[in-house]
């Protein structure tokens with residue numbers, strides 16, 4: 001266990017808040033050495049996911065090619081962001097339109 005914590009501590013970070021269409025949290029690294037930042041980032045993510053208190057609400061986004069996970073705010077939520085919902089609706093529309101035109 002201490003190895004995991006030591007690797008996570010290789011890269012001290014500071015939380016940052018950004019705002020586009022929704023609030024988005026990120027971590028700003030203090031170090032510039034990518035060989036220390038990369039394993040520390042992976043281990044931090046693993047620690048965060050394995051200690052998530054409400055793991056039944058943590059789910060993967062259903063949009064193809066989206067690799068994000070998110071916490072469900074309500075039971076029917078399928079997408080990590082509104083932009084993923086828009087991509088899914090556009091893909092369904094194109095699929096229906098192609099099926100109606102007989103192609």
Ligand SMILES: [Zn+2]
Pocket residue numbers: 061062063066067068079080081084
């Ligand atoms: Zn997504």
